[in-house]
Amino acid sequence: MPSLFTKIWSEHVVAERDDGSALLYIDRQLLHEVSSPHPFEALHEAKRRVRRAGAMLAVQDHNVPTTPDRLARVADPESATQIRLLRENARSAGIRLFDLDDERQGIVHVIGPENGFVQPGMTLVCGDSHTATLGAFGAIAFGVGASEVGHVLATQALWQRRPREMRIVVDGSLRSGVAAKDVILAIIARIGASGGTGHAIEYAGGTIARFSMEQRMTVCNMSIEAGARFGLIAPDHTTLEYLRGRPLAPGPRHWDAAAAYWRTLPSDPDARFDREVRIDAAALSPHVTWGTSPQDALPIDARVPEPDEAADAAERARRRRALEYMGLAPGTPLASIAVDRVFIGSCTNSRIEDLRAAAAVARGRRVAPGVKAMVVPGSGLVRRQAEAEGLDEIFRAAGFEWRLPGCSMCVAMNPDRLEPGERCASTSNRNFEGRQGKGGRTHLVSPAMAAAAAVAGHLADVRELLQ
Amino acid sequence: MSRAFTTLEAVAAPLPQPNVDTDAILPARFLKRIEVAGLGAALFHEWRYAADGKERPEFVLNQAPYRDARILVAGANFGCGSSRENAVWALYDHGIRCVIAPSFGDIFYNNSVNYGLLAVVLEPARVEALSALLTAKPGTRLQVDLPAQCVRAPGLGPAGFAIAAHAKHRLLHGLDEIALTLEREPEIAAYEARRRKERPWLFAD
Numbered sequence: 001m002p003s004l005f006t007k008i009w010s011e012h013v014v015a016e017r018d019d020g021s022a023l024l025y026i027d028r029q030l031l032h033e034v035s036s037p038h039p040f041e042a043l044h045e046a047k048r049r050v051r052r053a054g055a056m057l058a059v060q061d062h063n064v065p066t067t068p069d070r071l072a073r074v075a076d077p078e079s080a081t082q083i084r085l086l087r088e089n090a091r092s093a094g095i096r097l098f099d100l101d102d103e104r105q106g107i108v109h110v111i112g113p114e115n116g117f118v119q120p121g122m123t124l125v126c127g128d129s130h131t132a133t134l135g136a137f138g139a140i141a142f143g144v145g146a147s148e149v150g151h152v153l154a155t156q157a158l159w160q161r162r163p164r165e166m167r168i169v170v171d172g173s174l175r176s177g178v179a180a181k182d183v184i185l186a187i188i189a190r191i192g193a194s195g196g197t198g199h200a201i202e203y204a205g206g207t208i209a210r211f212s213m214e215q216r217m218t219v220c221n222m223s224i225e226a227g228a229r230f231g232l233i234a235p236d237h238t239t240l241e242y243l244r245g246r247p248l249a250p251g252p253r254h255w256d257a258a259a260a261y262w263r264t265l266p267s268d269p270d271a272r273f274d275r276e277v278r279i280d281a282a283a284l285s286p287h288v289t290w291g292t293s294p295q296d297a298l299p300i301d302a303r304v305p306e307p308d309e310a311a312d313a314a315e316r317a318r319r320r321r322a323l324e325y326m327g328l329a330p331g332t333p334l335a336s337i338a339v340d341r342v343f344i345g346s347c348t349n350s351r352i353e354d355l356r357a358a359a360a361v362a363r364g365r366r367v368a369p370g371v372k373a374m375v376v377p378g379s380g381l382v383r384r385q386a387e388a389e390g391l392d393e394i395f396r397a398a399g400f401e402w403r404l405p406g407c408s409m410c411v412a413m414n415p416d417r418l419e420p421g422e423r424c425a426s427t428s429n430r431n432f433e434g435r436q437g438k439g440g441r442t443h444l445v446s447p448a449m450a451a452a453a454a455v456a457g458h459l460a461d462v463r464e465l466l467q
Numbered sequence: 468m469s470r471a472f473t474t475l476e477a478v479a480a481p482l483p484q485p486n487v488d489t490d491a492i493l494p495a496r497f498l499k500r501i502e503v504a505g506l507g508a509a510l511f512h513e514w515r516y517a518a519d520g521k522e523r524p525e526f527v528l529n530q531a532p533y534r535d536a537r538i539l540v541a542g543a544n545f546g547c548g549s550s551r552e553n554a555v556w557a558l559y560d561h562g563i564r565c566v567i568a569p570s571f572g573d574i575f576y577n578n579s580v581n582y583g584l585l586a587v588v589l590e591p592a593r594v595e596a597l598s599a600l601l602t603a604k605p606g607t608r609l610q611v612d613l614p615a616q617c618v619r620a621p622g623l624g625p626a627g628f629a630i631a632a633h634a635k636h637r638l639l640h641g642l643d644e645i646a647l648t649l650e651r652e653p654e655i656a657a658y659e660a661r662r663r664k665e666r667p668w669l670f671a672d
């Protein structure tokens with residue numbers, strides 16, 4: 001009867017309160033430099049200690065410049081302070097840190113999986129809302145605020161109320177040029193930016209089962225854009241093969257026992273969900289967002305919608321406001337919207353398969369005149385792999401910048417950001433006002449669609465380039 | 468870290484648009500600040516200030532009676548997006564002690580309880596009525612009564628709201644959750660010892 005989520009949840013309950021909340025044991029915590037300084041400070045002030053340093057892994061990613069000079073100096077003093085504080089806090093608590101000079105450094109949600117730190121059946125938190133990315137391994141992985149980060153540092157546990165459960169079943173084969181990113185954008189457009197609020201989402205169905213771990217992570221990553229703190233996928237052969245041999249995954253001594261347990265985790269056939277949504281993957285086209293909420297996604301051959309077609313007054317007002325911010329007129333074909341910048345990166349789309357997909361489009365083409373395009377691998381290991389495959393050469397030859405790993409232009413906290421009014425095709429996850437820089441305008445797309453926009457100079461249907 | 472909340476009677480400001488995200492509440496560049504005091508000046512920064520740093524008169528919190536608002540009546544899905552607790556700190560530092568909305572981002576809601584800001588969920592129609600009242604009569608004071616779990620507004624009947632018993636208890640007394648959980652250390656240790664046997668690979672660190 002129990003679902004994947006329920007099995008993991010039940011296994012982690014240390015205590016329960018009669019108001020329906022449970023004290024969950026937290027197996028792992030990822031730390032980054034932005035959401036950790038305050039909890040560490042509070043911990044020190046209260047003279048508490050980090051309860052289980054070995055269950056933590058730390059990395060600097062949000063603030064870090066992506067240019068080679070970052071090792072010598074981080075120019076922004078506030079960024080430099082956060083980077084240094086994490087270094088000091090990790091060192092004094094005995095927490096493993098992938099520092100800026102470590103090839104394993106990268107975006108927190110990229111480095112966790114690729115080092116085997118995240119495994120099926122775990123509970124894992126991070127002071128970052130995209131932690132659901134890691135639910136792709138069949139784990140309860142969720143974003144928490146600073147107080148909760150501190151709570152886990154001190155107690156290795158966290159009080160949580162049990163969410164409702166939703167299953168999104170995706171079946172059918174994706175057509176050429178359609179990516180995992182398009183699947184999740186279509187899902188968010190369907191259920192809305194708050195459609196998953198209060199829920200844990202299990203993604204299931206044949207399409208998901210055929211997805212690689214990279215594709216699964218892209219889908220789970222944007223669960224929070226539908227309001228859900230949790231997104232998860234049943235562990236299977238793909239999951240186990242991905243994990244086998246990773247440095248922090250179970251070694252030969254424990255592998256068989258771990259794998260046997262992991263195989264018991266998928267939802268039972270008769271598991272019940274509070275809500276079920278079905279998506280036909282074969283009917284999907286490449287998507288792009290036009291507004292300032294991730295739910296504002298449409299197929300690339302659509303037009304900018306009329307605000308007045310929305311059902312209620314608040315939504316009409318929101319759309320008008322979004323179009324004003326985006327500098328777009330209703331009725332404009334999405335594929336005609338010119339871009340100034342292209343960003344390929346972020347925890348949504350900076351893994352090796354993402355870079356391959358973008359490189360396949362960039363190969364033998366040139367970034368359009370006037371467009372600035374950059375590729376930011378999710379980690380040093382992704383970067384090395386891409387270079388071994390010659391992807392960096394393809395990008396450079398096409399006129400893309402090839403950067404060092406970090407959150408980069410996903411979030412305006414480091415030197416990579418949009419100027420006011422600049423328009424960007426971005427593989428990141430949030431098109432909120434100002435997210436990529438004050439006044440910046442974001443169109444969310446897949447890596448292949450971002451590369452297509454770079455060479456076309458405007459949002460473009462990548463399928464026309466793949467023919 | 469937690470601050471107490473019992474009852475509050477104060478001016479409320481309407482901000483009815485849905486999906487106000489935490490990047491709008493506090494843009495990411497302000498997350499680089501270690502200092503929490505003063506964050507209120509950056510609250511809703513892009514909406515509050517023009518490029519030259521001057522206040523935008525059209526933004527609700529820049530208008531006379533609403534400047535002193537300690538209650539915000541917001542749209543659905545308020546606080547969606549990033550997990551930054553700094554958004555709650557900025558609201559609090561500005562003087563906001565309570566946000567009323569039809570729904571909240573899940574992480575924002577938890578962050579609010581943890582910091583001592585009261586997030587109240589009311590029926591959409593009731594929130595709309597409150598917004599309309601505050602817009603029609605700027606400076607209207609609302610009464611938020613946590614012990615009675617009730618919001619009172621002049622001319623509208625009282626509206627009850629739900630809150631988990633423990634969250635209410637913590638807010639009323641400003642209790643530090645970490646201190647409370649540390650009292651359960653024996654239970655956590657017992658769980659850990661059992662699990663270490665059952666799933667040894669999780670403890671190979």
Ligand code: SF4
Binds near residue numbers: 108
């Ligand atoms: S890449 Fe963007 S969304 Fe992902 S962790 Fe970094 S800032 Fe957050």
